[in-house]
Structure formats: structure tokens, C-alpha cells
Amino acid sequence: MIILDLALMLITAYFVGFIYYGLYRNITARFQRRIGPTIFQSFYDSIKFFGKKEAISHGWMFYLGPIIMATGAIMTLFFIPFFYQSESFSGLSGYGNLFLVLYLMLLGPLGNAMGVGVGGNPFGVMGVTRGLTRLFALELPFYIAVVAIMSISQSADIATIAGSQTTINAFAHPLLFIAALFSFVAMMGQSPFDVVGAPVEVYSGPASEFSGKFLSLLMSQSAIFSFAKLVLMVNLFLGGADGFFELLWKTFVLFLFVIAFGAIYGRFKTPQSVDFLIKVPTVIAIVGLIFATAWGN
Amino acid sequence: MDEGFLKEQQVMESDLNSETSHKSSVDFLMDWFRRRSIFVLAYGTGCGAIEMPPTFTSRYDAERLGIRGAATPRQADVIIVSGYCSYKTLRRIIRTYEQMANPKYILALGSCTVNGGMYWDSYNTIKRLEDYLPVDMYVNGCMPRPESILEGFMALQKEIGDGKISSWQKYEDNYAFYRKNQEAVLGQTVAPAYDADWYLYDGGL
Numbered sequence: 467m468i469i470l471d472l473a474l475m476l477i478t479a480y481f482v483g484f485i486y487y488g489l490y491r492n493i494t495a496r497f498q499r500r501i502g503p504t505i506f507q508s509f510y511d512s513i514k515f516f517g518k519k520e521a522i523s524h525g526w527m528f529y530l531g532p533i534i535m536a537t538g539a540i541m542t543l544f545f546i547p548f549f550y551q552s553e554s555f556s557g558l559s560g561y562g563n564l565f566l567v568l569y570l571m572l573l574g575p576l577g578n579a580m581g582v583g584v585g586g587n588p589f590g591v592m593g594v595t596r597g598l599t600r601l602f603a604l605e606l607p608f609y610i611a612v613v614a615i616m617s618i619s620q621s622a623d624i625a626t627i628a629g630s631q632t633t634i635n636a637f638a639h640p641l642l643f644i645a646a647l648f649s650f651v652a653m654m655g656q657s658p659f660d661v662v663g664a665p666v667e668v669y670s671g672p673a674s675e676f677s678g679k680f681l682s683l684l685m686s687q688s689a690i691f692s693f694a695k696l697v698l699m700v701n702l703f704l705g706g707a708d709g710f711f712e713l714l715w716k717t718f719v720l721f722l723f724v725i726a727f728g729a730i731y732g733r734f735k736t737p738q739s740v741d742f743l744i745k746v747p748t749v750i751a752i753v754g755l756i757f758a759t760a761w762g763n
Numbered sequence: 764m765d766e767g768f769l770k771e772q773q774v775m776e777s778d779l780n781s782e783t784s785h786k787s788s789v790d791f792l793m794d795w796f797r798r799r800s801i802f803v804l805a806y807g808t809g810c811g812a813i814e815m816p817p818t819f820t821s822r823y824d825a826e827r828l829g830i831r832g833a834a835t836p837r838q839a840d841v842i843i844v845s846g847y848c849s850y851k852t853l854r855r856i857i858r859t860y861e862q863m864a865n866p867k868y869i870l871a872l873g874s875c876t877v878n879g880g881m882y883w884d885s886y887n888t889i890k891r892l893e894d895y896l897p898v899d900m901y902v903n904g905c906m907p908r909p910e911s912i913l914e915g916f917m918a919l920q921k922e923i924g925d926g927k928i929s930s931w932q933k934y935e936d937n938y939a940f941y942r943k944n945q946e947a948v949l950g951q952t953v954a955p956a957y958d959a960d961w962y963l964y965d966g967g968l
Contacts, residue, residue: 495827499821500820500824502827503831504829507800510829514840515838517793517797518864518865518866589835669834673838674834674835674838677838
């Protein structure tokens with residue numbers, strides 16, 4: 467039965483992720499006073515790329531990059547329970563806790579870095595360098611916030627953390643939430659932290675040498691991974707979800723916030739984004755950690 | 764026979780005799796997706812490039828038709844040859860076109876791509892783009908307004924959806940013809956021969 471459960475989780479994340487990406491493009495268009503594409507546009511793009519023929523080969527390691535990235539995204543999804551009470555849609559979360567999820571979230575970018583490095587495209591390498599630099603900066607506040615949440619809940623199990631919130635953590639520990647939210651905006655690749663695939667600067671960054679099926683795979687994993695990260699944030703800070711309706715509206719509110727945030731701000735330079743993430747959210751997270759440990763639950 | 768008027772006529776008219784119906788239901792489905800998702804290479808080759816920013820930004824908003832810019836040739840479906848084409852630019856266009864993944868399309872803007880336009884007797888521009896690369900759709904005008912470009916895109920989408928376009932196939936089938944024309948104006952400075960491995964055999968990375 468667990469196979470069926472995992473398949474359902476993957477299918478849900480795939481379709482919801484793509485519809486969220488379509489909404490992202492549509493809502494951003496509305497912010498810019500455009501009509502914008504349909505909400506299925508990203509799905510169309512992905513399928514179209516799947517039907518294209520590869521024009522070039524850089525050897526097997528080049529193609530392994532997107533596959534490792536997709537593996538990282540899908541494994542992350544499997545270890546995050548969608549609901550805190552239900553047996554179904556809990557995936558493999560009984561076999562691994564938050565530490566494993568944080569580790570798996572790093573697997574994809576590192577695998578992709580190897581693949582892009584083999585490709586030799588200078589813009590790809592620049593994108594990867596920017597991505598890893600940003601990764602080190604955004605992890606700092608996020609990990610402090612997550613450690614504080616774990617110590618508050620006295621557990622590293624995601625379902626337990628989600629279920630144990632009488633007042634949701636976003637309100638009970640707002641400083642931790644704000645710090646994690648800055649990191650989350652960076653994790654979702656939104657402005658002002660969108661230095662990795664920065665259009666005009668490094669073209670599409672790590673993806674610039676990929677075409678056809680592998681670009682399609684990259685888009686799919688991005689949709690799945692985004693949904694996994696949204697579910698993780700909902701579980702840690704917004705009190706988790708008890709059913710699909712609750713999960714969808716909570717993830718959507720969070721996603722809408724990220725879109726709106728990204729639509730307003732311009733892009734940082736890479737050093738600026740690192741400086742900002744290390745200074746502002748980290749300090750907020752440390753203060754939040756002190757509050758949480760000193761005054762407790 | 765790779766040259767001469769008869770060959771040229773044969774290449775130009777090969778579309779007319781080609782199979783226009785879909786080969787299978789998978790082709791039908793893929794064409795349905797292809798016409799709804801068109802990535803345009805953001806590469807301005809001539810003066811017509813000035814009409815592309817308004818086409819893609821808020822005023823004319825090409826994204827509502829599924830048309831958006833692509834950052835690199837690898838991800839692009841359409842390359843717009845926007846106006847007159849000097850020999851130097853042609854070399855880049857050929858190289859860029861050959862880096863794109865199949866299926867790929869060419870949209871040519873303005874009268875300069877049809878017959879040279881006001882550059883008819885210029886010493887360093889080509890006259891008919893069709894001699895060097897397979898053009899899928901011409902948009903007339905000097906310069907065509909964004910409305911015309913969108914019309915051109917919609918016509919292209921319709922042809923893609925009907926499964927009528929196979930210009931990349933035409934380019935591969937008649938490569939000797941196109942290559943000869945390219946070499947006639949560019950000499951030996953033309954891009955390496957059209958195959959997947961030029962990148963690897965071109966002096967390495």
C-alpha cells in the first residue's frame with residue numbers, strides 16, 4: 467500500500483505544483499497589468515519540452531544532473547507528511563524525521579552542480595556558483611528557526627511538530643516565522659533573491675545548457691520540490707493540515723505571499739543577497755531563538 | 764544536384780507536396796501542446812528587434828498566447844530574424860539556429876528578409892533569407908507593428924497545430940543546398956557542419 471501512497475503523493479505534488487506555477491505566472495502578469503497565460507501554461511511548456519529532440523550530448527554525467535535533482539526533490543516530498551493525523555499521504559515520514567528532510571533538500575542542488583559543471587557552459591557554472599553561495603546564506607536563518615521549532619515541540623518528527631501547535635507557530639513565535647520566511651522566499655528563487663537563474667544576467671543559469679526532455683524534467687522537479695517546500699513550511703509554522711482543503715489553502719496563501727513579495731522587489735546582487743540573509747533574518751532568528759528558549763512555550 | 768534554379772525551386776516548393784496530416788495520435792497531441800507553448804529566442808538581429816519588447820511586455824502581452832522569451836538557443840522554439848541580415852549576423856543566426864533543438868521554427872520580420880528591401884544593393888547583406896535557412900512565417904512591413912507580429916505568431920501557431928510545419932526536416936534533408944548558399948556568402952567562416960557534435964570537435968571546451 468505504501469507504493470500507492472507514494473504514487474498518489476507524487477501525482478498530487480506534480481499537478482498542484484504545476485498549477486501553482488501557472489498561477490504564479492498569471493498572478494505576476496496581473497501585477498504587471500497584463501492578462502497573462504492560462505494556469506496550465508507551465509504544464510504545456512513542460513510537455514512540449516518533453517517532445518523535443520536533444521540537439522547535443524555532453525556525456526552521461528551531464529544528464530545525471532537533472533536526474534539527481536529530481537531524485538532529491540521526490541525524496542524530499544516522500545519524507546514530508548501532507549496531513550498530521552492521517553495514515554494516508556504520510557509517505558515515508560515514519561522512517562525519517564526533519565533532519566533527513568533538511569539533508570535531502572541539499573541533494574538536488576549538489577547533484578545539479580556536478581551535471582552543469584560537466585556541460586561547461588559558463589552561464590551554467592556561474593548560476594551554480596551563485597546558487598551554492600546563496601544556499602549557504604539562506605540555510606543559516608532557516609536552520610536556526612527550525613532548530614528552535616524542534617526544541618519548542620520537543621520533537622524532530624514533522625507530523626508531531628504540526629500536530630502539537632495549539633496556537634500556530636507563526637503567531638506563537640513570529641520572529642522565527644519571519645526569519646524562516648525570508649529564507650523561504652530565497653529557497654523558492656523569488657526576488658530579491660533570484661540570483662541563480664537571473665534572466666538577462668546569467669540567462670537561465672544552471673538550466674541554460676539543458677534542452678528537451680531534461681529541461682522538462684527540471685521543470686517537473688521544480689514544481690514538485692516547490693510543493694514539498696510549501697508543505698514543509700505549512701507543517702512547521704502554520705499548524706499543518708487535516709485535509710486537502712486545508713492543505714491547499716494554507717500552501718496557496720504562503721505561495722501567494724511569496725509571489726507578491728517577489729513581484730514588488732528588484733533583484734539583489736549575489737553578495738548583497740548573502741549579506742542580507744546573513745545579517746537581517748539571522749539576527750531575527752537568533753533573537754527569536756532566545757525568546758523561545760527563555761520564555762518557553 | 765545541389766545547386767541551380769531547379770534545385771532551388773524544388774527546395775522552396777517541397778512544403779507544398781509534404782504530408783500535411785498528423786502521423787499519429789501522439790503527434791496530434793504533441794502538436795496541440797507545441798502550439799500552446801512557444802519559446803522565442805531573445806536575439807535581435809536587425810532593426811526590427813525594437814518591435815519585440817512591446818510585443819512581449821504589458822501593452823501587447825504575448826504571454827497570454829503562450830509565447831514567451833527563452834534565454835538560450837537550447838530552450839527556444841522560434842528564432843525571429845528581425846529585419847536585414849548582414850553577413851556577419853547571418854553567421855551567428857546559422858550557428859544559433861543549429862544549436863536549437865528540433866522542432867524549431869523561424870519567423871522572419873520585414874521586407875528585408877523577403878527580398879533585401881532597402882538593402883537590395885548593399886554589399887554586405889543577404890537578400891533572401893529563404894536561401895540560407897528555412898523560413899516558416901514571414902511578417903510583412905517595415906517595420907511590422909507588434910499587432911502584425913502577434914498575427915504572424917498566431918498564424919504560426921495554427922500551422923504548428925495543424926501539423927503542417929516541418930522546416931527543420933527540410934533543412935536537414937536539403938542541407939547540401941543550404942550549406943552551399945551559406946558558403947557562397949560567408950566563405951569558410953561559416954559554422955562547422957550541421958551535426959550534434961560540432962561543439963565537441965571544435966577545439967574542445
